[in-house]
Amino acid sequence: MDMLQMKNISKSFPGTKALDSVDFYLKEREILSLLGENGAGKTTLMKVLYGMLHPDTGEIYYKGEQVHLKSPLDAINKGICMVHQHFMLVPAFTVMDNIIVGNEPKSGLFVDEKKAREEVKALINRFNFNINPDTRVEKLSVGEQQRVEILKALYRKADVIILDEPTAVLTPHEVDSLFVILRKLKEEGKSIVIITHKLRETMAIADRINVLRDGKMIETDIDPKKATIHSLSEMMVGRQVALGIKRPAKNIGDVAFKVEHLKVIEDGVAKIKGIDFSIRKGEILGIAGIEGNGQTQLLESLTGLNNPESMKLTLKGKEIKGSADVFLRSGIGHIPEDRLTMGLATEMTIKDNLILGYHKSPSLQRNGILSKKKIRDYSNRCKEDFNIKTPTIDVKAKSLSGGNQQKIVIARTFSHDPEVIIAAHPTRGVDVGAMEYIHSKLLDLRDEGKAVLLISADLDEVRSLSDRILVLYEGRIVSESMPGELSEVQLGLLMTGNRIDEEVEDEIREID
Amino acid sequence: MGDWANILYVVVVSTIRMSVPMILASVGAAFSVRSGIMALGCEGMMIAGAFFAVMGSFFTGSPWMGILFGIVFGIIFSLLHGVLNIRYKVNQTLSGMSVNLLAAAVAPLILQIVWKSKGISPKVASFKKLNIGILEEIPIIGSILAEQNILFYITLILVVVGYYYMFKTPQGLRMRMVGENPVAANTVGINVVGYKYLGVMLSGAFNGLAGAYLSLAQLDMYIDGMTAGRGYIAMVISTFGKNSPVGAMLGSLFFGFFDALQTIFQGGVIPSQIVRTLPYVLTMLVVVFGLKSARNPAGMGKHHDE
Numbered sequence: 007m008d009m010l011q012m013k014n015i016s017k018s019f020p021g022t023k024a025l026d027s028v029d030f031y032l033k034e035r036e037i038l039s040l041l042g043e044n045g046a047g048k049t050t051l052m053k054v055l056y057g058m059l060h061p062d063t064g065e066i067y068y069k070g071e072q073v074h075l076k077s078p079l080d081a082i083n084k085g086i087c088m089v090h091q092h093f094m095l096v097p098a099f100t101v102m103d104n105i106i107v108g109n110e111p112k113s114g115l116f117v118d119e120k121k122a123r124e125e126v127k128a129l130i131n132r133f134n135f136n137i138n139p140d141t142r143v144e145k146l147s148v149g150e151q152q153r154v155e156i157l158k159a160l161y162r163k164a165d166v167i168i169l170d171e172p173t174a175v176l177t178p179h180e181v182d183s184l185f186v187i188l189r190k191l192k193e194e195g196k197s198i199v200i201i202t203h204k205l206r207e208t209m210a211i212a213d214r215i216n217v218l219r220d221g222k223m224i225e226t227d228i229d230p231k232k233a234t235i236h237s238l239s240e241m242m243v244g245r246q247v248a249l250g251i252k253r254p255a256k257n258i259g260d261v262a263f264k265v266e267h268l269k270v271i272e273d274g275v276a277k278i279k280g281i282d283f284s285i286r287k288g289e290i291l292g293i294a295g296i297e298g299n300g301q302t303q304l305l306e307s308l309t310g311l312n313n314p315e316s317m318k319l320t321l322k323g324k325e326i327k328g329s330a331d332v333f334l335r336s337g338i339g340h341i342p343e344d345r346l347t348m349g350l351a352t353e354m355t356i357k358d359n360l361i362l363g364y365h366k367s368p369s370l371q372r373n374g375i376l377s378k379k380k381i382r383d384y385s386n387r388c389k390e391d392f393n394i395k396t397p398t399i400d401v402k403a404k405s406l407s408g409g410n411q412q413k414i415v416i417a418r419t420f421s422h423d424p425e426v427i428i429a430a431h432p433t434r435g436v437d438v439g440a441m442e443y444i445h446s447k448l449l450d451l452r453d454e455g456k457a458v459l460l461i462s463a464d465l466d467e468v469r470s471l472s473d474r475i476l477v478l479y480e481g482r483i484v485s486e487s488m489p490g491e492l493s494e495v496q497l498g499l500l501m502t503g504n505r506i507d508e509e510v511e512d513e514i515r516e517i518d
Numbered sequence: 519m520g521d522w523a524n525i526l527y528v529v530v531v532s533t534i535r536m537s538v539p540m541i542l543a544s545v546g547a548a549f550s551v552r553s554g555i556m557a558l559g560c561e562g563m564m565i566a567g568a569f570f571a572v573m574g575s576f577f578t579g580s581p582w583m584g585i586l587f588g589i590v591f592g593i594i595f596s597l598l599h600g601v602l603n604i605r606y607k608v609n610q611t612l613s614g615m616s617v618n619l620l621a622a623a624v625a626p627l628i629l630q631i632v633w634k635s636k637g638i639s640p641k642v643a644s645f646k647k648l649n650i651g652i653l654e655e656i657p658i659i660g661s662i663l664a665e666q667n668i669l670f671y672i673t674l675i676l677v678v679v680g681y682y683y684m685f686k687t688p689q690g691l692r693m694r695m696v697g698e699n700p701v702a703a704n705t706v707g708i709n710v711v712g713y714k715y716l717g718v719m720l721s722g723a724f725n726g727l728a729g730a731y732l733s734l735a736q737l738d739m740y741i742d743g744m745t746a747g748r749g750y751i752a753m754v755i756s757t758f759g760k761n762s763p764v765g766a767m768l769g770s771l772f773f774g775f776f777d778a779l780q781t782i783f784q785g786g787v788i789p790s791q792i793v794r795t796l797p798y799v800l801t802m803l804v805v806v807f808g809l810k811s812a813r814n815p816a817g818m819g820k821h822h823d824e
Contacts, residue, residue: 058705078706082706094702097816098815099694099698107706108695108708110688117691162706
């Protein structure tokens with residue numbers, strides 16, 4: 007039986023049609039994956055279902071009856087709950103308060119804390135979660151917080167649970183436990199929708215896959231057993247996608263960028279314990295490593311954002327010293343780790359963001375004053391060249407999807423002709439299409455003879471793009487290898503501080 | 519010995535006397551802050567309370583009606599802060615200050631129109647010390663209680679009721695949720711706008727009452743500038759007391775104590791002008807050193823639909 011049906015749903019926002027006559031249905035006891043790129047309308051569709059947005063046209067049927075969901079409260083009362091990507095929890099409240107708020111058990115005028123605690127405990131035990139109802143949520147890990155969100159839905163007697171990008175914030179191990187929980191929920195008779203753009207996970211957990219693209223439902227009945235990663239990504243993007251592009255470097259030249267004796271001490275702790283490396287023209291040097299092993303400090307040192315204990319930095323034979331501004335103007339382009347905190351001023355327009363840090367460039371000025379016309383021309387050129395999807399360059403950066411935001415950062419750095427690019431997690435949180443695009447841009451730049459340093463938490467990315475790979479572990483470079491020389495498993499071992507001597511290699515061979 | 523006992527008695531009595539309006543004002547501020555709205559308008563709501571309480575008492579001859587007027591106008595002025603903020607999403611600092619500025623302008627204006635007076639209203643019917651009968655016989659405490667009027671007892675009751683409302687009832691939990699995270703509160707179906715209005719109106723009522731206490735219990739008239747920045751201090755006390763009614767009361771007693779020290783030191787070696795700055799200096803010290811660990815709700819100034 008169909009748990010719910012959405013028929014002919016359309017929703018427009020100023021300037022865009024977010025949903026265009028979308029049909030959607032959900033069966034009882036199934037895990038449905040709603041797949042699509044960022045900005046395809048997945049979240050909008052689910053917000054309509056959750057009563058947070060009101061559709062322009064269309065009907066919703068729930069358990070056979072037509073419903074009009076005016077607010078989330080309507081949806082909750084009907085048994086539809088949503089676990090948002092950014093958790094809707096109050097860190098300062100206890101787990102129990104977070105779960106019961108809005109539906110508190112009462113005794114007289116007061117909250118019946120005893121009953122509330124019993125109910126919450128019973129829920130926790132049902133799933134063998136190791137959470138104390140009286141702990142403050144701020145003390146919990148991200149994975150645990152997500153469990154609290156799921157408990158919140160169950161406490162409200164949800165039959166339909168919508169999870170928005172549930173794996174985006176989880177470690178691989180936590181993803182596995184989440185899947186166990188989701189399967190158990192399904193066994194209990196719940197219907198689950200996962201909004202995601204991750205293909206592997208979709209294949210692993212979903213019973214059925216839907217694909218949305220540009221506000222249109224492309225396919226509602228995909229059997230994950232018959233689908234392939236390639237066919238799904240084509241449906242999402244609407245064309246052939248090259249996943250994990252490889253293009254070996256053709257003309258690696260002389261050393262362009264050289265780092266010597268880099269040492270960083272932070273709060274009395276040595277974060278980088280003396281490293282030396284160099285990058286040649288036309289080469290991508292990849293740095294693999296688990297986050298927290300000195301990547302942040304390395305980035306800060308190379309872009310002039312911190313004061314290392316010791317460092318000698320030479321770019322084309324010239325030593326660079328001073329503030330971040332000096333680094334930038336000497337030709338060190340920087341794609342920062344976190345676009346929201348370091349890369350962009352999200353409240354400012356795309357145009358303004360595109361000139362941040364390069365505002366002193368004469369190419370944007372006339373008689374020493376910023377020239378509106380030049381900035382406009384330059385920004386429109388960036389928009390074209392880097393395929394930034396936006397109606398105009400005058401909207402705030404925060405109105406764009408993550409992928410397009412990242413394109414702003416990249417456009418800004420690339421269009422000022424840097425000699426070296428320090429790229430940190432350039433594709434974190436962007437969708438397949440944008441990822442492919444950013445990768446090919448990085449490779450183009452390399453082929454033009456620039457030196458690129460690529461720091462990424464994504465081992466696949468490092469392995470497919472780099473011409474040489476360093477492994478960073480506890481502030482030291484523990485290995486240097488050519489791509490293909492070491493397997494994923496071997497790199498993984500190095501990243502966690504193990505050595506790969508003969509013995510271990512034998513073991514690996516046995517396991518393989 | 520007798521001197522010391524007397525001094526102690528004076529200190530306690532004037533600590534309470536100074537504290538009661540601060541308790542009311544800072545409990546009001548706590549409600550505002552807990553619902554996510556900065557309590558910057560307290561000063562203005564207090565002025566409105568003090569002034570209109572006198573008006574009410576003047577025209578009806580009843581201090582009780584005066585109190586009612588004070589509370590009602592406290593709420594009306596709080597709604598200026600509330601509507602600007604909740605409905606029109608004006609910056610909270612600006613809307614709070616606008617309440618203070620408006621009240622500080624309206625009171626002298628009406629004073630001039632109604633009583634043709636600059637800065638001082640006529641004397642009106644006010645609250646007298648309460649006759650507590652047999653309780654007065656209790657040693658020390660009896661004589662301290664004998665100095666209090668009915669508003670002292672009402673304040674104590676309000677602190678207790680306020681505490682239970684805020685921390686023990688479903689409505690209190692929801693209001694705190696709104697203050698911490700209005701977006702999240704909205705997703706579980708809580709009436710965010712309603713609770714914000716409730717919080718800000720409670721702050722208006724409490725501050726109106728605090729103002730009325732100043733004009734009808736401490737004195738029996740309105741004097742321009744009689745609130746003397748207490749509304750701002752209340753905001754600090756509220757944060758200092760972790761935005762809990764009980765914390766606000768303890769913080770107010772702490773401030774009231776230093777306020778009371780004036781009485782002791784006045785006429786002594788230290789010039790009274792310097793002594794009178796004590797509560798303000800203390801406020802500054804608390805702001806600089808005491809508020810480090812204190813935190814306001816994470817959702818202050820945020821709206822559920824952005």
